[in-house]
Amino acid sequence: MKYLKPFFLLLTAFATFISCNQQEPKIQTNDIASIGMKWELVNNFTDSGYTARISLVNKKEQQLTDKNWAVFFSIAPSPVLQPDQPQPAKLEHINGDWYKLSPNAGFSLAAGDSVTIDYKATGAVIKESDGPLGIYIVFYDGGGKEERIAKIEDYTLIPFTRKEQLLRGAADQEAPASAAKTYQENAGLSVLKPDQLLPIIPTPAHFSQGKGGFTLADKAIHYASSLKNEADILSARLKEITGKGFAVSEGSGDYKSIYLSVDPSAVKEKKPEAYRLSISENGIVITGADAAGVFYGVQSLLALIPSAVYLNKNEQAAVPFVTIDDAPRFGFRSVHLDVSRNFQEKETIFRVLDVMAQYKLNHFLLYTSEDEGWRVEIPGLPELTEVGAQRSHISGINTPALHPAYGSGPFAYDKGHYGSGFYTRKDFIEILEYAKKRHIKVIPELNFPGHARAAIKSMEARYQRLMKEGKEAEANEYRLVDPADKSVYLSAQMYKDNVVNVARESTYRFFEKVVDEFSKMYEEAGLKMDVFHAGGDEVAEGAWTQSPEALELLRQHPEIKDPKNLQTYFFRELLKRMEKRNLEVHGWEEVALIKDALGKYVPNPEFTNKKVVPYTWNNLFDYPDLGYQLANAGYNVVLCNVSNFYFDLAYNNDPKEPGLYWAGFIDTKNAWAFAPFNMFNTTLKGSMGNELHWDAPAAKLQNLKPEARKNIIGVEAQLWSETIKGRDMLEYYMLPKLIGFAESAWSPERKWETQSNREQRIKSMETGWNQFANTIAQKEFARLAHTNGGYAYRVPPAGVIIENGQAKANVALPGVSIHYTTNGSEPTLQSAVYNGPIPAMGTLKFKTFDASGKPGRTVVQEGAQGQKLN
DSSP, rough: OGGGGGGGHHHHHHHHHHTTOTTOBBBBOBBBSSSSEEEEEEESSSSSSSSEEEEEEEESOBBBSSSSSEEEEEEEEEEEOSSSSOEEEEEEETTEEEEEEEOOOTBBBOOOOEEEEEEEEESOOOOGSSSSSEEEEEEOOOTOOOOEEOOOEEEEOOOOOHHHHSSSTOOOOOOOOOHHHHHHHTTTTTOGGGGGGOSSSSOEEEEEEEEEEEEEETEEEEOOOOOHHHHHHHHHEEEEEEEEOOOOSSSSSOOEEEEEEEEEGGGGSSSSSSSEEEEEEEEEEEEEEHHHHHHHHHHHHHHOOOHHHHOTTTSSSEEEEEEEEEOOSSEEEEEEEEEEESSSOOOHHHHHHHHHHHTOOEEEEEEBBBBBBBOOTTTTTHHHHTTTTOOOOSSOTTTSOOOOOTOOOTTTOOOOOOOOOOHHHHHHHHHHHHHHHTOOOOEOOOOOSSSSSSHHHHHHHHHHHHHHHTTTTHHHOOOOOTEEEEEOOOOTTSSSSSSOTTTOHHHEEEEEEHHHHHHHHHHHHHHHOEEEEOOOOOOOOOTTOOHHHHHHHHHOGGGGGGGGGHHHHHHHHHHHHHHTTTTEEEEEEOOOOETTSSSSSEEOGTTTTEEEEEEEEESSSSSSHHHHHHHHTTTEEEEHHHHHHTTTTTSSSSSSSSSSSSOOOOHHHHHHHOOTGGGGGOBBBOOOOOOOOOTTTGGGGOOOOOOGGEEEEEEEEOOOTTTTOHHHHHHHHHHHHHHHHHHHHHHHHOOHHHHHHHHHHHHHHHHHHHHHHIIIIIIIIHHHHTTTOOOOOOOOOOOEEEEEEEEEEEEBBBBBBEEEEEEOOOOOSSSOOOOOOOEEOOOEEEEEEEEEBOOOOOOETTTTTTTEOO
């Protein structure tokens, strides 16, 4: 990471680490313990949750007693239960996903010996990414003081193979992961010919193609005044694709050149971002309703370049004669990226913005503050990055610092753990400028009043520093907690201390300070910040119930009635301050909800006439029609449906496929199969794999009123980063799902969205998906493989089944080739290509490759004995 380089930051990390540990243990980031650890999921099919087993082996450390050690790690958070039998050590939850394994009385483990500890926890785990991460051991002296910290790198996760490991318990209606299951899921797909593919993704509103084509080589790019940015981007991309130069100059240009201009009267679709692309023997003309429209016309031109040119620069770059009249379905087409749970470098953000632009997405919600990290430098509040942008071992959760999370381990800035890092002001301004050139609006988010632990701990460190300097008034200026608060709560991510005190003026002062500093960065980037995202989700039940300051506020305002209603009070007060700054305030769905007399959440009419935009994700659980309820109530709404657009949810339930699954599994098809105005028509499966029939009249869900359609202003894809480690994983999670999302965000209504007959609708969807899936495999992968040096997109593995002694294989994206071996060796591009059933004899291995040679995961088929994925 780049933040390893500045020596002063490294010193800061170590200094903070030492100050947070009163006993000052030995600090060696390369210290590896001579301890081995294994973790095994035993059973998800229990009455109360799951059981698991931890094995420790003392290879050559000092004897471990019942007082001189504890092992710490991150693991998928869930409450720990009392074990059925006494154990030599106990597992306890500390905070968030941070856990501690410590010895019970009488424990002893000499060098060369091993021990096994069983434990129970609520819920279920089915992913290898759910297991312990960032494992380390703390050694204590005779007085109980920390004297040494060492990482445990000899770690083995026992593979998941049995039904009770592959499923989430008796309620799970998904079939266990297998190559045969994958084959059945792909059974309706078939390979299409090139002329049957979509010409452009996302599909334009109007497309017509003539005979003939236009060769791009050595063509000049001319542009009307103010379009130099769009011309320069086109020139650079054409050079990257073809290897040839494309001169750029202002003016109308010559015969057979490329010309960019803005003329709202010349575009068919009379709306912002519309464009017309005309390619004929006379040249290429891109006319936009505005500069953004021209930019999207450029993207369509690039999309028309044959994939063969991307794969081989010696191929002639010719595009067909076409006329395209196009405009987006939604003006708000957004991607949300969480860089707080696990950090992503600035260069990775640039790559995300590039691929968003390629698929005509125009908003970017950058999630820069969370419980686990603060990621943007704020002048005047250095602790936000000195403390809030790094995670390391601490001796207790009351320490003003961040503990390890998501496998970040014991040491701040430890290479490859992504728990530490931040964007300087300069970095953030560069991100804004980069996005501006690509017609993408960056929306920053400060999530309050919950999800605020990084800010809370940073401001507590500031408070302590200033109090030591005798500056009490300054110390309290931005303090975020009531020091006498004894409230007991547990957030959705199992934090006990992540909610700010909404009764303190200093909390609002802090929010205003951060917003104002963000606004200054926008100004320096030549922009005006007119939208800010205030978060507002998942405030834990029990917050503020034992805060003297909050209770005094309730006494002064009896109309609030209940501590639960303090969230609405907070948003009301915050909104007053944001209105003074002329900001439109976006937030998660909770900001627009209130509880009725029956305790049910309903739209809060208070903010419908304000500049408040709720983002709704909940379309599977207790409020599946919430997005429509809010739109019908008058709110402008962004749909973020978890069943379609949560890219951090795993592609499927294979234990080796990383990702979360609390709301089921999301693949590219889910992102594509979305009917924004009839979402019940495309919500066919619940979180546990159960078939849904919410499209039936008997479902009694609130449909979107015709007059409220205008209130659905757009859609957003979410990429939370709990399980993401680094750029490659981010791109793997995002691609190709983002391509399906882009179709839902930009393209016109597809006929299956409104078909009332379920059987006919599903059949129509399958036909459309087959074409879309073929287009990804045969065209879009080639583009992604050779843009920005190549993206780490996911190539799906083969599905394999044995019938009548024959092995049959297929793939989720037809056009991806399948190679195989029959002697157990690893398939390569030189191995036999699967073209039809083969004898199921010996150890068969199947591996997918796209046209660029990028592989998928290997599938092993042991004769007719069963299927497994490697």
